[in-house]
Amino acid sequence: MTTSDTTSAGPLVTAAILVIGDEILSGRTKDKNIGYIAEYLTNIGIELREVRIVPDLTDEIVAALNALRARYSYVFTTGGIGPTHDDITADSVAAAFGVSIDHDPRAIAMLSERFPADQLNEARLRMARIPAGAELIANSVSKAPGFNIGNVYVMAGVPSIMQAMLDVVGPTLRTGVKVLSDTVRAGLREGDIGTALAEVAKAYPEVSIGSYPFWSETGPDTNVVVRSRDPEKLSQAMNSVKAMIESERARLSK
């Protein structure tokens, strides 16, 4: 599927996330950005289709970025834009796009808001290295900017900074028709309703129906989530799911 996908309800805008970081792969740091960005994108009508986590290796970053940016409307990266030698995201993005990279006067100006000249050392100036042609993404938390080049948005790995950057980026994005969702708690185990739920799903091929088991205070239970861009189809499918649940409850209580 490509960025030209459309649905009966309108154009489809898709996205991928690329998390860059040895510390996530080693398990030392637990990622908190994927779930946050996923929820944010869903809420504004962008469909997150894929996530990849790769190590701090230029070739890996370049290969993943080029695969993802060719396939989805947007790619959001997190991590690797700090002041130390292991922060290689900006250079890797420049390599992926085949453009040069250098200290950007606009980024230096932003850093100067926080750091006096005698503290703007070689390390901190690394954070002003921006690929040619990129637009900066302001960082209200610690000043060092992210950037946008093509359909790629390069953001910090520290969650509070990433979130501040996403608040800047979000309103500028092209969005599609929002996926609506409705949830019903079945009061039954997943295996109790699975056979009948498959029939309902077959009857509504354009609606996505998901089944998620959980443990409640009364034992195993199931949430059934119906998702669609079309409110009428969503409502029809949800009514069928609820009727099916009633029917299965009656059958099982006999």
Next chain:
Amino acid sequence: MTTSDTTSAGPLVTAAILVIGDEILSGRTKDKNIGYIAEYLTNIGIELREVRIVPDLTDEIVAALNALRARYSYVFTTGGIGPTHDDITADSVAAAFGVSIDHDPRAIAMLSERFPADQLNEARLRMARIPAGAELIANSVSKAPGFNIGNVYVMAGVPSIMQAMLDVVGPTLRTGVKVLSDTVRAGLREGDIGTALAEVAKAYPEVSIGSYPFWSETGPDTNVVVRSRDPEKLSQAMNSVKAMIESERARLSK
């Protein structure tokens, strides 16, 4: 890099995780498995190299699985092995390996430990569909098994069940030399030590040195993490990092 990678300290065993689930990509469910598996693998000497999250679509699962299993020693999947129509992992794995899939008598026996015959309906029997040639992974929590085929380990998405399965799988895996790590808190900001830290990193090319900023009660601070399979090289590099930090502290306090 391939599974035949070796290091001076011994053979390298690598892994990838493939998370299967629309509910993670929509942000409705926050993944808790990646960090757990990452830490588990690091602790037993397996290097996690890549993670992908893909939707509940057969073609996506097959493509990601075939890319990852060709490249790493092991692939661990989570999610999509429940009793409902949206659980398509087992069928997708069979398709990726080009083998048939059918109800497995061993898996039915396991399910029978929990479900009496009249509850082993079509939906629950979906959980006994196992690709030809696979070995089962016992599930001490809810009985429905995972499975292993080739270098791929297929596990549940529910964290408690995934963890129980990983405890079964872990001791059977080939492991490499464990990556050792040592952390020092710099008491300085990342940008204060970045330039000097890059010099240390250059002097120890076989050691991985990472820098992770955090906020402490006294303000911005930095953890420097040194990682290596060779305890002697680790110790030498860490001594140089500590000497560098002392020197930078002295310089900055002037």
